[in-house]
Amino acid sequence: MKLHWGPNSPFVRKVMITAHETGIAGRITLVRSPVAMNKTNVHVMVDNPLSKIPTLVTDEGQVFYDSDVICEYLDSLHTGARLIPLAGVTRWEVLRWNALGSGMLDALVLWRDERMRPEGHQSVETLLAYQQKSSATLERVENEIAALEGLPFSLGHIAIGCMFGYLDLRFADVDWRDGRSASARWFDTFRTRPSAQCTEPSVADKLVPSDPSIQTAAHPATLK
Structure with a gap:
């Protein structure tokens, strides 16, 4: 392939x-x-x-x-x-977590593109909107991360892990860990997986x- x-x-x-x-x-x-x-x-x-x-x-x-x-x-x-269960309640939980993490990644990519525009060509309204959406998503993850921990490792875990990783890569000035200790601990554990490290x-x-x-x-x- x-x-x-x-x-x-x-x-x-x-x-x-x-x-x-x-x-x-x-x-x-x-x-x-x-x-x-x-x-x-x-x-x-x-x-x-x-x-x-x-x-x-x-x-x-x-x-x-x-x-x-x-x-x-x-x-x-x-x-x-299976990383994506074929049926049952767990399937829908996994898909929901994947949608949240992947949706956040979509927003982060667009936010970064806007931030990379030349000064004077950036939309303050757009930047604020992405900041607010990202903050709200991070708060939702922080409040519900224990539920994700209770699920077998899945595509939902992968999406959320990639979300945090992209924040570290492209948004070093955004301290997403501040006030979100549960998420930070979860990500520290996620990063120890061989698949995440490589x-x-x-x-x-x-x-x-x-x-x-x-x-x-x-x-x-x-x-x-």
């Missing part, structure tokens, strides 16, 4: 943690594929017309877009405990060398 990949994308990280947790990572060839909202990457568009990562191409030539779709596909390829951006960046012919397809300042 081939995965259009980037070391800093939290959505790619979701897929890679899933791949490691399911024992499938060794079957995936990583292709460093820079993408940006305001650019196209022709190498990615051969497989995904949306020019987005992650994009997975199976050995049979099937192509899957979107981290949730890819994660569910990978979860169907192993015989161990997908840390600083570690993952060394896995696949940059290809200058592909790198120029996207503007470096807007890479996620």
Whole structure:
């Protein structure tokens, strides 16, 4: 299998943690594929017309877009405990946690894009809206993190873990741990998992060398 990949994308990280947790990572060839909202990457568009990562191409030539779709596909390829339960109350709890973490990641990516605009071109209203949404989400997670701890490890855990990891990577000035000790403790435990350690951006960046012919397809300042 081939995965259009980037070391800093939290959505790619979701897929890679899933791949490691399911024992499938060794079957995936990583292709460093820079993408940006305001650019196209022709190498990615051969497989995904949306020019987005992650994009997975199976050995049979099937192509899957979107981290949730890819994660569910990978979860169907192993015989161990499912990261996405097939039925029951736990399934809906896992999907809810995944939606919360992934939705927060969507907001964080857009918030970062707005913050990267030149001074004088940023929307104060937009920045405030993302700040408020992020703060409210973090408070919700803090208040309910004990419930997540009570669930078997799942895609919900992965999404929330990637959310905290992306905050550390791109929002160092936002002290999300302040007043959220339960979340901080949970994330400290999450980070000890081998699947989380080997997908840390600083570690993952060394896995696949940059290809200058592909790198120029996207503007470096807007890479996620």
